[in-house]
Amino acid sequence: MLEDSDKAMHVGQLNFPSWDAFQSAFSDIFDRGFYSNHGPLTAELDRALAAYLNVKHAICVTNGTIALMLVLRSLDLKGNVITPSFTFPATVQSIVWAGLTPVFCDVDPETHVLDARRVEPLVTDSTAAILGVHLWGRPCDPHGLTDLAQRRGLKLVFDAAHATGCRFKGVPIGGLGHAEIFSFHATKILNAAEGGCITTNDDLLAAKLRAARSFHDMGFVTSGLLRMNAKMSEAQAAMALIGLRNIDALIVDNRERYLHYRRLLADVPGLRVIDYGDDGQSNYQYVVAQIDESVFGTSRDRLMNELWNRNIYVRRYFWPATHLCPPFDDTPWSLPVTEQLCETLIQFPSGQGITESDIDKVCRMVRDIRERAI
Ligand code: T4K
Incomplete structure (x- = not known):
């Protein structure tokens, strides 16, 4: 006889911050009266994530999709981006939003991610970049794809939306390729209700991304860089900081x-x-x-x-x-x-x-x- 369950169970059962910690962080935000436009908590989160992910720069934004759009746009690419179809639609849609064309590559049947052996035959003169996905947090052939990208002069970006806290050969995912992006959606291990970030070891790309994510950072303002409002709020940053501690x-x-x-x-x-x-x-x-x-x-x-x-x-x-x-x-x-x-x-x-x-x-x-x- 089958039993009924009265408790609804969802795939992304939420990771909650402690209510007391959340209240206290919110009360501080109210006291400061500073809710957005790169407040102190957003700045603290940028620093804390860079340290946790072992990377030079972490640039927090509104969500993982916007992180992808911004990084693809800021790399000044033209042409095709090789990427998996086996991913959340945001990966592929962001390529189109950035004015680029996705070229789908099949994934490995065991790991469910791309590898250099499958990607290389798809590289043509029109290929600008590879956008790999660390699906389920599994590293997406970092050595093979880095070698391929270097040999063929391509940009390499990783969608690490699933991979906060995962490691590749003992090192936190975050510093691979030219840039990686993370999601702090409510269902993710680091829950900021919504939120995301871009990580990179490239100083110039980081400066561009900091300028591109808002209309307030005056860096690159005269360069014609396309900008948008992709700012993370202080409320999101507060939640992410509590989650990061745990x-x-x-x-x-x-x-x-x-x-x-x-x-x-x-x-x-x-x-x-x-x-x-x-x-x-x-x-x-x-x-x-x-x-x-x-x-x-x-x-x-x-x-x-x-x-x-x-x-x-x-x-x-x-x-x-x-x-x-x-x-x-x-x-x-x-x-x-x-x-x-x-x-x-x-x-x-x-x-x-x-x-x-x-x-x-x-x-x-x-x-x-x-x-x-x-
Ligand atoms: N790249 C990859 C590889 C991704 O997986 C994602 C997002 C992105 C990029 C883009 O990042 P973001 O722009 O989202 O930051 C969910 C999430 O909405 C999505 O963030 C995530 N990937 C994807 C894998 O899962 P859905 O539409 O399949 O499921 P959703 O949002 O309805 O949530 C799943 C279950 O969780 C629901 O059945 C109910 C429960 N739930 C959900 C929410 C939002 C709750 O109990 N409470 C909640 O507040 O996309």
């Missing part, structure tokens, strides 16, 4: 949740929780499994619908594939791995609001649904 503890808790899912689902035929290794390099914010319908006994979509009926709001990230949606679907892209992943992956609820007994319940339901289906 992020390492959140990663430890996330890892426990991830390992608990893995233990409970290890022997379910046809369901494989994707592996981040046990080396502590991931932020474990995403618990993603692949369903092999022929072994599992029912399809990923059927499993998703059955779980939704029980208040478990798993997601089929990412569906539909970006290259199959307008305005990108008028080209016959050949992306077999991406299309297979879009049809077989399921993301389970995770994050601070999910307890061990919630995970027990989700996994019990997955087993029950499978047993009823076979």
Whole structure:
């Protein structure tokens, strides 16, 4: 008999800052009467993130999408940008917003990210940049893509929206390529309600980005640089600063949740929780499994619908594939791995609001649904 769950469980169960810390930060903002336009908390967050991410410059902005648009625009690119279709649509849409053309590259079936071997055959005279995505926080072939970008004279940017707190060979993600971008959306490990940042070790690019994110920084004002209002507010910065103080503890808790899912689902035929290794390099914010319908006994979509009926709001990230949606679907892209992943992956609820007994319940339901289906 299937059990009902009365607690709605979402994939991005929010990481909350402590209410007391939040109140006190807000009370300080009210006392200062300074809410925006690069207040002290935004400046402090820029410095704190640069230190945490081990990079020279962190430039906080309104959200991750704006961070992508700004960095692509500020690199003065023309032509094509090689990028995955298997990502949140913001990655690709930002390329178009920056006046560039996306060229889709398929991803590795195990890691779900781009690698130099797949990207290199797509490089042409029109290629300006590679925009890799550290999907699920997995480093996107940093050595291979850096080498390729250097050899072919391309800019290399990483979308690290999922990767705050993740590491590559022990070093925090943040200083790779020409620039990386992060998202502090409510569902991310570092929750600023909305928010994002660009990180770079390039002083000139950082100066341009600081000028481009607002109409208040007078640097580059005469250079014709295109600018916008992409400022982070003091309220967002306050929330991010509190989250940043606790992020390492959140990663430890996330890892426990991830390992608990893995233990409970290890022997379910046809369901494989994707592996981040046990080396502590991931932020474990995403618990993603692949369903092999022929072994599992029912399809990923059927499993998703059955779980939704029980208040478990798993997601089929990412569906539909970006290259199959307008305005990108008028080209016959050949992306077999991406299309297979879009049809077989399921993301389970995770994050601070999910307890061990919630995970027990989700996994019990997955087993029950499978047993009823076979
Ligand atoms: N690059 C990549 C690789 C990204 O994944 C993203 C964003 C970006 C760039 C762009 O960064 P931002 O511009 O967003 O900063 C969610 C997020 O909205 C999106 O930020 C994120 N990626 C993406 C992976 O997930 P949706 O539309 O699939 O889910 P959403 O926002 O409805 O939230 C998921 C679940 O979380 C909901 O079912 C309910 C729950 N939830 C959500 C919110 C906002 C809550 O319980 N409370 C909340 O306040 O995009």
